[in-house]
Amino acid sequence: MKVSRHCYFLGALLFIAAGLLERAWAQEKVRLAHSALETSNAVWFLAQERGLYKKYGLEADLLFIPSTTTSVASLLAGDVQVANASGGGVASAVVAGADLVMVACYLNSLPYELVVAETIKSAEDLKGKSIGISRLGSASDVAARALLRGLNLEPDKQVPIMQVGGSSERAAAFRAGRIAGFPSPPGVVHLTKGMPFRILISTADFKQRFEFPYICAATTRNYLARQRETVKKVIMAHIEAVHFVKTRKDESKKIMAKYARTNNEDYLEAAYTASAKLYDVVPLVTRPGVEVQIKEATGRKPGAQLRFEDLVDESIVRELDKSGFIEKLYTK
Numbered sequence: 001m002k003v004s005r006h007c008y009f010l011g012a013l014l015f016i017a018a019g020l021l022e023r024a025w026a027q028e029k030v031r032l033a034h035s036a037l038e039t040s041n042a043v044w045f046l047a048q049e050r051g052l053y054k055k056y057g058l059e060a061d062l063l064f065i066p067s068t069t070t071s072v073a074s075l076l077a078g079d080v081q082v083a084n085a086s087g088g089g090v091a092s093a094v095v096a097g098a099d100l101v102m103v104a105c106y107l108n109s110l111p112y113e114l115v116v117a118e119t120i121k122s123a124e125d126l127k128g129k130s131i132g133i134s135r136l137g138s139a140s141d142v143a144a145r146a147l148l149r150g151l152n153l154e155p156d157k158q159v160p161i162m163q164v165g166g167s168s169e170r171a172a173a174f175r176a177g178r179i180a181g182f183p184s185p186p187g188v189v190h191l192t193k194g195m196p197f198r199i200l201i202s203t204a205d206f207k208q209r210f211e212f213p214y215i216c217a218a219t220t221r222n223y224l225a226r227q228r229e230t231v232k233k234v235i236m237a238h239i240e241a242v243h244f245v246k247t248r249k250d251e252s253k254k255i256m257a258k259y260a261r262t263n264n265e266d267y268l269e270a271a272y273t274a275s276a277k278l279y280d281v282v283p284l285v286t287r288p289g290v291e292v293q294i295k296e297a298t299g300r301k302p303g304a305q306l307r308f309e310d311l312v313d314e315s316i317v318r319e320l321d322k323s324g325f326i327e328k329l330y331t332k
Contacts, residue, residue: 028058030230033065033074033083036134038167038185039256039271040215041084043106043241043279049255050244052237058230060237066166067135072218075100081223082234086139087213087290090311091297095304099220101313104235106242107215108286111274112143112203114151115174115189116181118196123151126200129180132164132173139214140170143183143203146210150201167191168261187270191262211289224313232316235283239320242279243329249276281330282321285312 032053034044044062047053053060063080065071068089074080076098085102093100120126131148133140145155153159164173168191170182175195189197203210217235224231245252253268260267290308298304320326 028230028233029061030058030082030227030234031061031063031080032234033063033071033080035065035068035071035084036166037064037259037261038188039260039268039275040107040111040185042245042252042256042259042275043215043238044084045259046241046244046252046255047237049258050241052240053234055240056233056236058233058237060234067138069135069137072098072100075218075220081227082217082219082231085216085218086142087216087285087293087311088139088142088296089137090213090216090218091290091293091306092137092300094311095297095301095306099222100218100311101221101224102213102216102218102285102290102311103224103231103313104238104283104317105213105216105285106238106279106283107275108211108213108280108289109278110139110143110146110203110210110212110214111186111278112140112147112183113186113189114144114147114181114200114202115184115197116200117174118198120180120198120200123153123200126151126153126180127158128160130160130162130178132162132170132179132182134166134170135163136161139212140167140183142212146203147183147201150203150206185271186274187267190264190266190270211286211292213285213289213293216285217283221313228316232320235316236320236325239283239326240329242281242283245272245279246276246281252276282317282326284314284317 034041048062065074068086071083071085072089072093075083090100090102131144133144148155148159164170167188171191173179174182253272257263257268287308294306298306
């Protein structure tokens with residue numbers, strides 16, 4: 001009888017423990033979003049493809065939501081918990097009162113080039129012709145305006161800016177003659193297939209590196225306060241994905257090709273090379289880049305004030321760096 005009671009008691013404990021464990025795992029479900037299919041966003045989908053979210057105890061539902069502007073809206077609506085967002089999109093949202101914060105930034109530069117029709121040989125030739133971007137406030141919008149100013153042209157006034165869509169949509173609009181050019185991440189120009197083009201200017205031509213918080217993980221401060229460990233696990237998966245890109249070229253290119261939906265080797269090689277070079281090992285958010293975006297955002301709202309700390313919480317990245325987590329990845 002005593003044995004039976006002990007067995008019953010032990011069975012009950014195991015049942016309760018299993019239920020608690022199941023609930024604990026359920027709390028680790030998270031919806032994530034990346035905003036482009038090009039290689040710059042690779043940390044997000046590589047982490048999924050390589051099982052890195054699962055490795056760190058997450059059941060991640062990874063969504064594709066084109067453009068930072070839309071990703072920010074999805075975060076604020078609670079449709080996703082952590083999403084890719086650029087500093088410009090976050091600054092614009094926060095200055096308008098949104099509860100958003102960047103917690104990590106994997107690419108702190110904006111490697112873009114201005115692709116134009118071959119007939120356009122100078123800045124003067126571009127006047128009055130349209131440039132295609134994804135969405136206003138997106139990284140491509142920031143890049144377009146910076147590149148045009150680099151040519152001493154005034155965006156909108158001298159060169160109209162049209163919302164067209166992602167990189168492949170911009171390339172299609174370019175082939176169809178709907179736009180005279182578009183800002184492009186490295187390699188995308190090779191997808192224009194037979195359309196004569198030239199690179200009029202690149203951010204690589206600027207005298208100083210174009211600092212810009214480009215591929216960043218953003219969430220709401222409310223979610224960060226409630227689910228800090230979940231956010232930490234997302235960042236850990238991304239940091240390991242960056243390591244994978246930098247050390248496993250062929251496998252990385254294969255996954256990039258799947259998401260970019262192309263096997264164009266010229267594109268994949270150029271895009272991979274740029275990503276592998278520019279991804280930051282320790283994904284802190286660039287202060288100079290954020291300060292530029294603060295200036296842009298507050299300039300559109302007279303009287304508004306923002307600080308770096310209003311947009312950024314680097315505590316998780318600093319914690320991971322101090323713990324040796326990142327160093328261990330590169331010393332295996």
